[in-house]
Amino acid sequence: MTNWLTDRTISRRRLLQQAGALGLASFGHLSFAATPGDRKFVFVILRGAMDGLAAVAPYGDAAYRSARGRLAFDPPGSGDTGLLPLLDGFGLNPRLPFLHELWRDREMAFMHACATPYRDRSHFDGQDVLESGANRVFSATDGWLNRALLARPNYATEHAHNREGIAIAATVPLVLRGPAPSSSWAPSTAPSAAQDTLARLMDLYAGDALLAPALASAVHNQQTVAESPMMTAGGERPNTSAQVRMAEAAARLLVAPNGPAAAVLSLDGWDTHANQGTLQGALALRLTGLDSSLRALKSGLGPQWADTVVVVATEFGRTVAENGTGGTDHGTGSLALVLGGAVRGARMLGDWPTLARSALYEGRDLAPVNDLRGLLMAVLSEHWGIEPHVLQRQVFPGVGRMQTFPQLIV
Amino acid sequence: MSELESFTAANRFGLGAHPANVGRISPDPRGWLTRQIEQPDSFQLNAPSLPGRPQVAQALATFLIAQRERMNSGPSNLTAAEQVAAVGVPLRALNQIAAEEILVRTRHGLQTDSDFAERLVYFWSNHFTVAATKATTIPWVGLYEREVIRANLTGRFGTLLIAMAQHPGMLLYLDQAQSIGPNSLIGLRRNSGLNENLAREILELHTVGVQNGYSQTDVTELAKALTGWTIASQRTQRWAPSAQPGDFVFIADWHEPGARTVLGQRYPESGEAQGRAILMDLAVHPSTARRVAPQLACHFVADEPPVRAIEQLEAAFLAHQGDLVSVHKALIDLPEAWVGGTTGVAHKFKSPSEFLMSSLRMLGQSTIEPAPLRNAINLVGQPPFRAPSPAGWPDRASHWAAPDAIMKRLEWSQLLADRLGNRERPEDRLAEALGPALSAETLRAIRRAESPSQGLVLALMSPEFQRR
Numbered sequence: 001m002t003n004w005l006t007d008r009t010i011s012r013r014r015l016l017q018q019a020g021a022l023g024l025a026s027f028g029h030l031s032f033a034a035t036p037g038d039r040k041f042v043f044v045i046l047r048g049a050m051d052g053l054a055a056v057a058p059y060g061d062a063a064y065r066s067a068r069g070r071l072a073f074d075p076p077g078s079g080d081t082g083l084l085p086l087l088d089g090f091g092l093n094p095r096l097p098f099l100h101e102l103w104r105d106r107e108m109a110f111m112h113a114c115a116t117p118y119r120d121r122s123h124f125d126g127q128d129v130l131e132s133g134a135n136r137v138f139s140a141t142d143g144w145l146n147r148a149l150l151a152r153p154n155y156a157t158e159h160a161h162n163r164e165g166i167a168i169a170a171t172v173p174l175v176l177r178g179p180a181p182s183s184s185w186a187p188s189t190a191p192s193a194a195q196d197t198l199a200r201l202m203d204l205y206a207g208d209a210l211l212a213p214a215l216a217s218a219v220h221n222q223q224t225v226a227e228s229p230m231m232t233a234g235g236e237r238p239n240t241s242a243q244v245r246m247a248e249a250a251a252r253l254l255v256a257p258n259g260p261a262a263a264v265l266s267l268d269g270w271d272t273h274a275n276q277g278t279l280q281g282a283l284a285l286r287l288t289g290l291d292s293s294l295r296a297l298k299s300g301l302g303p304q305w306a307d308t309v310v311v312v313a314t315e316f317g318r319t320v321a322e323n324g325t326g327g328t329d330h331g332t333g334s335l336a337l338v339l340g341g342a343v344r345g346a347r348m349l350g351d352w353p354t355l356a357r358s359a360l361y362e363g364r365d366l367a368p369v370n371d372l373r374g375l376l377m378a379v380l381s382e383h384w385g386i387e388p389h390v391l392q393r394q395v396f397p398g399v400g401r402m403q404t405f406p407q408l409i410v
Numbered sequence: 411m412s413e414l415e416s417f418t419a420a421n422r423f424g425l426g427a428h429p430a431n432v433g434r435i436s437p438d439p440r441g442w443l444t445r446q447i448e449q450p451d452s453f454q455l456n457a458p459s460l461p462g463r464p465q466v467a468q469a470l471a472t473f474l475i476a477q478r479e480r481m482n483s484g485p486s487n488l489t490a491a492e493q494v495a496a497v498g499v500p501l502r503a504l505n506q507i508a509a510e511e512i513l514v515r516t517r518h519g520l521q522t523d524s525d526f527a528e529r530l531v532y533f534w535s536n537h538f539t540v541a542a543t544k545a546t547t548i549p550w551v552g553l554y555e556r557e558v559i560r561a562n563l564t565g566r567f568g569t570l571l572i573a574m575a576q577h578p579g580m581l582l583y584l585d586q587a588q589s590i591g592p593n594s595l596i597g598l599r600r601n602s603g604l605n606e607n608l609a610r611e612i613l614e615l616h617t618v619g620v621q622n623g624y625s626q627t628d629v630t631e632l633a634k635a636l637t638g639w640t641i642a643s644q645r646t647q648r649w650a651p652s653a654q655p656g657d658f659v660f661i662a663d664w665h666e667p668g669a670r671t672v673l674g675q676r677y678p679e680s681g682e683a684q685g686r687a688i689l690m691d692l693a694v695h696p697s698t699a700r701r702v703a704p705q706l707a708c709h710f711v712a713d714e715p716p717v718r719a720i721e722q723l724e725a726a727f728l729a730h731q732g733d734l735v736s737v738h739k740a741l742i743d744l745p746e747a748w749v750g751g752t753t754g755v756a757h758k759f760k761s762p763s764e765f766l767m768s769s770l771r772m773l774g775q776s777t778i779e780p781a782p783l784r785n786a787i788n789l790v791g792q793p794p795f796r797a798p799s800p801a802g803w804p805d806r807a808s809h810w811a812a813p814d815a816i817m818k819r820l821e822w823s824q825l826l827a828d829r830l831g832n833r834e835r836p837e838d839r840l841a842e843a844l845g846p847a848l849s850a851e852t853l854r855a856i857r858r859a860e861s862p863s864q865g866l867v868l869a870l871m872s873p874e875f876q877r878r
Contacts, residue, residue: 324603
């Protein structure tokens with residue numbers, strides 16, 4: 001047995017050195033706040049195809065009531081059951097009160113009737129295109145957010161040794177996979193691994209290109225979240241949903257010294273084929289979860305919120321009409337939200353195709369008249385200063401001419 | 411070479427070497443594998459204690475009635491807690507059924523010496539995923555695997571496909587049970603309609619695959635052909651009075667009338683037989699071979715398998731019209747499935763459930779109690795019967811070897827080692843499980859550990875034990 005291994009302090013230092021040698025920021029008891037001016041980006045994926053027409057309802061559309069039937073909401077001003085007012089003719093689902101606060105603070109905008117280039121109706125393929133940012137399914141093995149991290153003008157000089165992206169999940173999703181160093185974190189129910197065992201394992205993984213960086217990154221994340229006042233004592237708090245705790249962890253990881261520039265959160269369960277409901281039901285529950293998670297994210301980010309942009313998107317929309325089982329089936333055009341202290345909000349982005357029968361895509365879906373990549377490109381160019389031609393070539397290769405949204409970001 | 415082969419057979423084809431069966435494999439590894447896939451018995455799970463269809467259907471009906479009563483009751487005299495309990499108790503009964511299935515299945519995985527067959531059960535169960543992610547499927551998942559997957563792995567892919575599409579588990583999971591032809595007798599009268607979910611996943615995931623070409627029209631056509639495929643319940647009683655709850659029934663009055671065209675092939679109206687005929691054709695379609703072969707190669711060779719290996723499996727699938735014994739034999743015959751390991755670097759990174767199972771097997775465990783199993787699953791992930799989507803669990807290192815996932819494996823290894831570690835000589839256990847694939851570095855690290863328990867953690871977490 002060698003000496004250094006028996007000494008906890010030294011083995012810990014060695015562990016830190018190894019983490020550093022693997023291209024990670026050093027960590028420990030530093031407590032600098034995130035560098036001022038750090039611009040953070042959060043991507044929230046709603047997996048399962050969220051019904052955009054239920055989240056932001058076009059109650060002013062002439063065909064709205066007849067097309068949606070029992071899924072239609074009452075217009076704003078109808079008491080507790082009414083939509084929350086946005087623009088004329090569009091109202092926010094009553095289960096999204098925090099988002100409504102953001103809207104009133106001009107920190108939220110939305111793009112309706114939007115989609116990726118994907119036009120079929122499979123979740124897995126839809127999510128593949130949403131995350132890869134490519135023109136068609138299975139054509140890229142890395143994600144647009146990872147490529148965007150690499151494409152930032154200051155990447156080479158300032159960020160080359162940092163962890164760039166973090167996924168709040170047990171595994172890194174496609175959108176964040178690629179050459180820019182990324183990591184993942186999820187809450188645990190077991191005691192943490194002994195530092196000494198970690199150091200030995202790091203040694204054992206020295207030649208392993210898969211396991212060495214993964215373990216080093218995990219050690220770093222654990223450290224960051226453990227130092228959070230809100231995650232101590234096992235990280236469990238009563239009356240807090242897992243989603244909210246994950247949003248809190250995302251905030252903590254983002255604001256940590258040398259924290260990542262981007263975080264990805266996934267919320268599942270949006271595939272409401274049956275009993276979708278309006279004020280109650282499967283969808284109402286999901287929207288409440290989304291709203292509380294975003295509230296927790298803002299609160300956890302503190303002053304960093306002012307320099308943060310969050311985009312919420314889903315793989316595609318759902319049928320305009322209710323199906324035979326009180327739900328909706330896979331559709332096309334859906335909704336994306338952009339929010340954060342850095343957003344110039346209270347506006348609708350893109351066009352509205354209407355719900356007139358003749359305007360529907362394939363006679364059944366909200367027409368995808370806006371390209372989601374246009375919104376993402378607007379955010380990435382203004383928020384991270386990535387040149388449009390770089391976005392077109394590297395981040396969203398194959399993208400055509402996009403609608404622009406000047407001055408979307410402060 | 412043959413020494414290495416027995417470890418490859420045990421760890422890559424099987425669920426991981428178990429001290430009790432290492433000796434049985436080594437004389438003839440290929441024979442050991444082949445015997446398993448030829449005998450229907452090696453796929454079975456004999457567990458008389460597990461509920462059958464009538465019990466599962468009854469438990470589900472009780473839950474659904476309680477749920478409906480709560481929704482319809484409006485303002486009631488019951489307190490909120492009483493209302494929750496009224497549904498919560500029957501829901502717990504459903505969860506109890508699934509928990510028992512998981513426990514029995516895991517114990518079987520620890521005990522079986524037909525563990526190549528068992529791995530194939532897991533593989534096909536994942537290919538035809540039914541997940542307990544909605545209340546109605548929770549009690550069915552285990553029964554579905556036993557009645558559909560285990561019962562059909564020595565027959566044709568087409569037989570398996572039809573069994574899958576007619577089982578209550580799948581009919582409920584992908585909403586087929588409630589799909590009604592818009593122009594059927596009942597469809598014309600009621601505000602109920604077509605649900606395309608099962609039809610889409612059959613085309614996209616189970617058979618031809620999205621890359622091999624089908625259209626939205628094919629999906630709708632197949633969905634129409636499958637209308638009327640449902641489960642016996644109170645609702646179906648007037649059409650199928652003699653059916654037992656949970657039986658598959660075809661209801662002609664729900665079935666969309668007319669001929670259907672799927673992938674260019676026309677199918678005349680023939681009631682239930684129409685859907686069957688389409689599925690039988692899909693099962694032997696070249697695109698289905700082209701979709702299934704890479705998945706098998708990915709599972710048994712590498713995340714990015716060599717084209718030659720895929721082609722060999724595809725050819726076997728086509729030549730034998732999806733006969734699964736032949737397809738599984740082709741796996742044993744793949745030279746690519748036997749390489750790796752000599753250098754200590756096997757190609758496949760274990761998924762969490764593979765890691766759990768092989769760890770317990772390596773340690774000679776032949777059973778596990780409900781609480782430690784629950785804790786293990788909660789910690790390392792990949793809970794049985796809870797795949798995130800109908801596509802099943804991913805099968806690639808890029809998905810499973812994420813930083814946090816490694817940390818969770820380490821935490822669980824430590825829990826296990828705290829419980830068992832000081833009774834074991836970890837380097838002996840690992841040598842017994844890995845044979846020549848155990849590296850000198852790992853051996854040295856284990857021997858230098860400060861305690862047997864730490865040594866066991868390092869053994870479980872070693873690069874070679876994390877792979878198969």
